[in-house]
Amino acid sequence: xxxxxxxxxxxxxxxxxxPGCRPALYGLAMAHKRLGNDKQSQQAxxxxxxxxxxxDHDARLARGPQADIGGARRVLAMACSDAGxxxxxxxxxxxxxxxxxxxxxxxxxxxxAGSSSPRSTYRRARRRGRFR
Numbered sequence: 032x033x034x035x036x037x038x039x040x041x042x043x044x045x046x047x048x049x050p051g052c053r054p055a056l057y058g059l060a061m062a063h064k065r066l067g068n069d070k071q072s073q074q075a076x077x078x079x080x081x082x083x084x085x086x087d088h089d090a091r092l093a094r095g096p097q098a099d100i101g102g103a104r105r106v107l108a109m110a111c112s113d114a115g116x117x118x119x120x121x122x123x124x125x126x127x128x129x130x131x132x133x134x135x136x137x138x139x140x141x142x143x144a145g146s147s148s149p150r151s152t153y154r155r156a157r158r159r160g161r162f163r
Contacts, residue, residue, distance in 0.1 A: 035062045039062040043059065056076075059075045060072050060075035109134070111130045112130070112134045115131040115134070
Protein backbone atom coordinates (compact mmCIF):
# COMPACT_ATOMS: atom_id res chain seq x y z
CA UNK A 32 0.00 0.00 0.00
CA UNK A 33 1.25 3.44 -0.86
CA UNK A 34 1.66 6.14 1.79
CA UNK A 35 -0.19 9.13 0.35
CA UNK A 36 0.00 11.08 3.63
CA UNK A 37 3.80 11.11 3.39
CA UNK A 38 3.61 11.99 -0.31
CA UNK A 39 1.26 14.88 0.47
CA UNK A 40 3.63 16.15 3.16
CA UNK A 41 6.60 15.89 0.79
CA UNK A 42 4.79 17.85 -1.94
CA UNK A 43 3.73 20.52 0.55
CA UNK A 44 7.33 20.84 1.72
CA UNK A 45 8.51 21.12 -1.88
CA UNK A 46 5.99 23.89 -2.49
CA UNK A 47 7.25 25.77 0.57
CA UNK A 48 10.78 25.57 -0.79
CA UNK A 49 9.78 26.41 -4.36
CA PRO A 50 6.32 27.98 -4.65
CA GLY A 51 4.73 27.43 -8.03
CA CYS A 52 6.56 24.18 -8.74
CA ARG A 53 4.27 22.53 -11.27
CA PRO A 54 5.28 18.89 -10.64
CA ALA A 55 4.79 19.41 -6.90
CA LEU A 56 1.33 20.96 -7.44
CA TYR A 57 0.31 18.07 -9.66
CA GLY A 58 1.64 15.51 -7.20
CA LEU A 59 -0.16 17.25 -4.35
CA ALA A 60 -3.42 17.18 -6.31
CA MET A 61 -3.01 13.45 -6.96
CA ALA A 62 -2.11 12.71 -3.33
CA HIS A 63 -5.19 14.59 -2.12
CA LYS A 64 -7.33 12.71 -4.63
CA ARG A 65 -6.03 9.33 -3.40
CA LEU A 66 -6.72 10.37 0.17
CA GLY A 67 -10.29 11.33 -0.73
CA ASN A 68 -9.75 15.07 -0.20
CA ASP A 69 -11.62 16.11 -3.33
CA LYS A 70 -11.85 19.82 -2.52
CA GLN A 71 -8.09 20.16 -1.83
CA SER A 72 -7.34 18.02 -4.89
CA GLN A 73 -9.42 20.32 -7.09
CA GLN A 74 -7.76 23.41 -5.62
CA ALA A 75 -4.25 22.08 -6.23
CA UNK A 76 -5.20 20.95 -9.76
CA UNK A 77 -6.67 24.38 -10.51
CA UNK A 78 -3.43 26.06 -9.37
CA UNK A 79 -1.46 23.60 -11.52
CA UNK A 80 -3.59 24.35 -14.61
CA UNK A 81 -3.35 28.12 -14.10
CA UNK A 82 0.42 27.92 -13.75
CA UNK A 83 0.66 25.68 -16.83
CA UNK A 84 -1.43 28.13 -18.88
CA UNK A 85 0.73 31.06 -17.74
CA UNK A 86 3.91 29.16 -18.59
CA ASP A 87 2.58 28.28 -22.06
CA HIS A 88 1.52 31.90 -22.65
CA ASP A 89 4.91 33.23 -21.54
CA ALA A 90 6.69 30.79 -23.85
CA ARG A 91 4.60 31.92 -26.83
CA LEU A 92 5.38 35.56 -26.03
CA ALA A 93 9.10 34.82 -25.76
CA ARG A 94 9.13 33.17 -29.20
CA GLY A 95 7.18 36.02 -30.75
CA PRO A 96 4.46 35.76 -33.34
CA GLN A 97 6.91 35.74 -36.26
CA ALA A 98 8.51 32.49 -35.07
CA ASP A 99 5.29 30.54 -35.52
CA ILE A 100 4.42 32.20 -38.83
CA GLY A 101 7.90 31.71 -40.27
CA GLY A 102 7.95 28.06 -39.32
CA ALA A 103 4.51 27.51 -40.83
CA ARG A 104 5.61 29.23 -44.04
CA ARG A 105 8.68 26.98 -44.35
CA VAL A 106 6.59 23.85 -43.77
CA LEU A 107 4.02 24.94 -46.37
CA ALA A 108 6.73 25.80 -48.90
CA MET A 109 8.39 22.41 -48.40
CA ALA A 110 5.04 20.64 -48.80
CA CYS A 111 4.39 22.52 -52.05
CA SER A 112 7.87 21.67 -53.26
CA ASP A 113 7.45 17.98 -52.46
CA ALA A 114 4.02 17.87 -54.08
CA GLY A 115 5.46 19.58 -57.14
CA UNK A 116 8.11 16.88 -57.39
CA UNK A 117 5.42 14.20 -57.30
CA UNK A 118 3.45 15.90 -60.07
CA UNK A 119 6.62 16.36 -62.07
CA UNK A 120 7.37 12.67 -61.79
CA UNK A 121 3.89 11.94 -63.09
CA UNK A 122 4.52 14.24 -66.04
CA UNK A 123 1.95 16.81 -64.91
CA UNK A 124 4.34 19.69 -65.24
CA UNK A 125 1.78 22.50 -65.28
CA UNK A 126 0.52 21.42 -61.86
CA UNK A 127 4.11 20.92 -60.64
CA UNK A 128 5.03 24.43 -61.72
CA UNK A 129 1.92 25.85 -60.03
CA UNK A 130 2.88 24.18 -56.73
CA UNK A 131 6.52 25.25 -56.95
CA UNK A 132 5.45 28.84 -57.60
CA UNK A 133 3.03 28.73 -54.67
CA UNK A 134 5.85 27.48 -52.41
CA UNK A 135 8.13 30.27 -53.62
CA UNK A 136 5.40 32.85 -52.99
CA UNK A 137 4.89 31.61 -49.44
CA UNK A 138 8.61 31.41 -48.59
CA UNK A 139 10.95 32.97 -51.20
CA UNK A 140 13.98 31.51 -49.39
CA UNK A 141 12.78 27.95 -50.02
CA UNK A 142 14.15 26.60 -53.32
CA UNK A 143 11.97 24.35 -55.47
CA ALA A 144 12.50 20.60 -55.37
CA GLY A 145 15.88 19.74 -56.86
CA SER A 146 16.49 23.48 -57.40
CA SER A 147 15.44 23.20 -61.00
CA SER A 148 12.38 24.67 -62.65
CA PRO A 149 9.67 22.37 -63.98
CA ARG A 150 10.12 23.78 -67.47
CA SER A 151 13.80 22.85 -67.55
CA THR A 152 12.85 19.39 -66.24
CA TYR A 153 10.30 19.13 -69.03
CA ARG A 154 12.82 20.22 -71.67
CA ARG A 155 15.37 17.65 -70.47
CA ALA A 156 12.69 14.96 -70.54
CA ARG A 157 11.64 15.92 -74.08
CA ARG A 158 15.25 15.74 -75.30
CA ARG A 159 15.47 12.25 -73.83
CA GLY A 160 12.25 11.25 -75.62
CA ARG A 161 10.06 10.83 -72.54
CA PHE A 162 7.42 13.34 -73.71
CA ARG A 163 6.10 13.85 -77.17
